Amino acid sequence: SPDAEPFLPETPEARSDLDALREAAAGCRGCHLYEDATQTVFGDGSPGGRVVFVGEQPGDQEDRKGLPFVGPAGRVLDRALEEAGIERGDVYVTNAVKHFKFKRQEGGKRRIHEPPNAAEMRACRPWLLAELRLLDPDVVVVLGATAGKALFGSSFRVTKQRGRLLPLPDLERIGTPAAGREIADASPEGAGARIVATIHPSAVLRAEDRDAMYEGLVDDLKVAASALA
Numbered sequence: 001s002p003d004a005e006p007f008l009p010e011t012p013e014a015r016s017d018l019d020a021l022r023e024a025a026a027g028c029r030g031c032h033l034y035e036d037a038t039q040t041v042f043g044d045g046s047p048g049g050r051v052v053f054v055g056e057q058p059g060d061q062e063d064r065k066g067l068p069f070v071g072p073a074g075r076v077l078d079r080a081l082e083e084a085g086i087e088r089g090d091v092y093v094t095n096a097v098k099h100f101k102f103k104r105q106e107g108g109k110r111r112i113h114e115p116p117n118a119a120e121m122r123a124c125r126p127w128l129l130a131e132l133r134l135l136d137p138d139v140v141v142v143l144g145a146t147a148g149k150a151l152f153g154s155s156f157r158v159t160k161q162r163g164r165l166l167p168l169p170d171l172e173r174i175g176t177p178a179a180g181r182e183i184a185d186a187s188p189e190g191a192g193a194r195i196v197a198t199i200h201p202s203a204v205l206r207a208e209d210r211d212a213m214y215e216g217l218v219d220d221l222k223v224a225a226s227a228l229a
């Protein structure tokens with residue numbers, strides 16, 4: 001079955017080196033998504049960052065530029081970060097899936113985003129886990145349902161979990177239903193790393209009531225910021 005694992009660097013030294021991971025990910029053929037995309041879009045940001053943002057997958061512009069969140073959704077995220085008081089130097093952004101999945105508009109050139117399926121998310125998970133192990137963040141911000149399902153299994157619901165500081169499950173359990181149960185039952189007290197779920201910034205762009213959606217995003221990011229203070 002599709003799996004990125006064979007493409008990860010072998011040595012623990014290389015696995016704890018962000019550049020070595022990024023270089024290895026550039027050659028990943030762990031699932032079929034590399035075939036039509038331009039390039040792997042690995043995470044980017046401050047290696048010392050205390051907050052890791054996990055999105056869904058690169059979009060059209062990210063695919064062209066090779067960097068996450070540099071398109072319209074990224075601009076919403078940047079603005080919301082600033083408003084929530086989260087500093088850029090504290091942030092690393094990445095995606096649950098590292099290649100752009102799309103279909104071509106009939107007869108046109110436009111590439112339409114398609115959500116990754118469960119097998120693709122599972123295949124790509126070793127990269128996300130390697131990033132989380134290496135960065136060891138204080139807070140993981142989960143952007144939207146796809147990222148939530150990638151981390152906590154298919155029972156994850158953003159509407160239910162958003163805007164609360166929850167304990168980050170053991171990385172060994174990430175992606176399994178056990179991780180989903182763990183956060184569903186969690187009380188916000190206790191030590192250790194945290195997760196905060198919120199909507200995907202592109203949902204703001206699609207919403208009828210953009211202002212309310214945006215304010216909700218900022219409020220959730222303020223909850224993440226409170227864990228850093």
Ligand code: URA
Nearest residue numbers: 055056057059068069
């Ligand atoms: N949407 C995402 O989920 N990730 C990106 O990098 C860009 C848009």
Ligand code: SF4
Nearest residue numbers: 028030031098099124
């Ligand atoms: Fe590898 Fe992930 Fe790209 Fe699939 S989407 S080829 S698993 S990097």
